[in-house]
Amino acid sequence: MHELGIVFYIIRDVKKVAEENHVERVSKVVMxxxxxxxxxxxxxxxxxRWATDKEELLKGCELKCNIIxxxxWCDNCKQEYETVKHGKTCPxxxxxxxxxxxxxEVEIKELVVSS
Amino acid sequence: MGEVKIIEIKKSVFADNEKDADSLRTELKEKKVFLLNLMSSPGSGKTTTLIQILNRIKNKVRVAVMEADIDGDVDAVKIKEATGVPSIQLHTGGMCHLDAEMTRQGLDNLNLEETDLVILENVGNLVCPAEFDTGATCNAMILSVPEGDDKPLKYPLMFSVCDLVLINKMDVLPYFDFNMERCKRFIQMRNANAQVIPISAKTGDGLDAFANWLLDRISEC
Structure with a gap:
């Protein structure tokens, strides 16, 4: 359940950016x-959803997750492969x-805001 | 409502914590305080190991303990009663890990001027504590024999961030299908630099080796 801790980190970062840019409302956060x-x-x-309900700036704000x-990369044969399929061993x-x-990645990509 | 626009950020969620952790590490180095972050799953014997190690080193270095749990203060009380070492309890407020900011708040309650070593007993969990840098000088983890020798394969990040892996409950090895060589090989796959020390917090086996490892690191600090 580290997702809750991560959500608190995202909220902290988003609030900081919103303040710097004089944003009144954030309607979407893309991760x-x-x-x-x-x-x-x-x-x-x-x-x-649970955490943002308590934040005026983020009420009803959508969180969109892009999966990367x-x-x-194999250093031995200099080729790429799918990690989930093969793990640590190069196929x-x-x-x-x-x-x-x-x-x-656990990155905040962009915010959709209105001021 | 005003104009809608997009603000590009492209920033890791962990970036701020990593910055906090690095500055905490630098401050601790300047104060000559060594912070050991001890992690493991629940029930691996962290607190028992701590009591054993504290009783071996408390006359050689000035040590304090921070116990992190979701709730309760059983561990901090137990440590204080069994060793007499100053010990404080941190509550994570429902969270499964400590981060650098929470660690700093804990350290603010200790007298660092008169402390050489702080041992942080992180929340019992093999996943989340590995994700969040606490600002510790070194990371150590305990894997106990009943948990199985395959854990480095299942929780790769935990093993890759640790400088030291203690294999605890060696006294019950004959009763489990735990293969020490296999386990060491799996740990090496994750982290070629990790040192492995087999111990038994119950019998005291291997704890002198752990104490020496710790005292060596502190003297280099």
């Missing part, structure tokens, strides 16, 4: 969530000398 970031999008939106597919050469290229 980039990596496939292997360990954040569960539907839990995030559940927590979001996880891709791993091309069976090396474990691999690292995550993308798919670990």
């Amino acid at each position: 980039d969530i990596g496939e292997v970031s360990t954040v569960v999008p539907h839990l995030l939106t559940d927590c979001w 597919p996880a891709v791993t 091309h050469c069976h090396s474990e000398n691999t690292w995550l290229l993308r798919g670990n």
Whole structure:
């Protein structure tokens, strides 16, 4: 259940940006969530609805999660592969000398606001 | 309602916490305080291990303990009674982890001028505490034999952020299908630099090795 903690972080960041830009209302927050970031999008939106209900600035604000597919790079054979399907071991050469290229994101991409 | 527009942000949700954690780490270094973040799943023996280790090192370094839990103060009371070491209880307010800001609030309640080592007993959980940098000098975790040797495969992030992995409850090894070599290999896959020390908080086996590891790190701090 770290989704609740993450929601509090998002709210803090969004409030800061809203203040800096003299925003009165935020109608949508778009997130980039990596496939292997360990954040569960539907839990995030559940927590979001509960937490934002208490915030005037964010009342009724939609949280949209874009899922970023996880891709791993193999340093041995210099190829990419799907992380979720093959994990740490490269399907091309069976090396474990691999690292995550993308798919670990928990990022605020953009806000839709009105002032 | 006024004009609608889009503000691009492209910022990691963890960025602020990581910044807070780095500045806390720098401050602690300047104050010559070593902060150990101890993590594990519930029931792996964190508090029992802590009592054993505190009794071995409390005459060598000035140590204090911060216990983080969702609720209750059983751990802080237990530590104080069993070791006499100053111990405070932090409540996470329902959250499954501590972050750098909460850690700082806890540290504000300790006398850091007269402390060399602070041990933070994080919330029992193998997922969330690994996501949030507390600002600790070193991360350690306890994996106990009954949990199984496959945990590094199931909770990769936890093992990849730890400098030290203690394998606890070695006294019950004969009763479980726990393969130490397999476990060490899995830990190595996640983190080639992690040191592994087998211990038994019950019998005291391996705790001198843990104490020496800790004292060595503190003297380098």
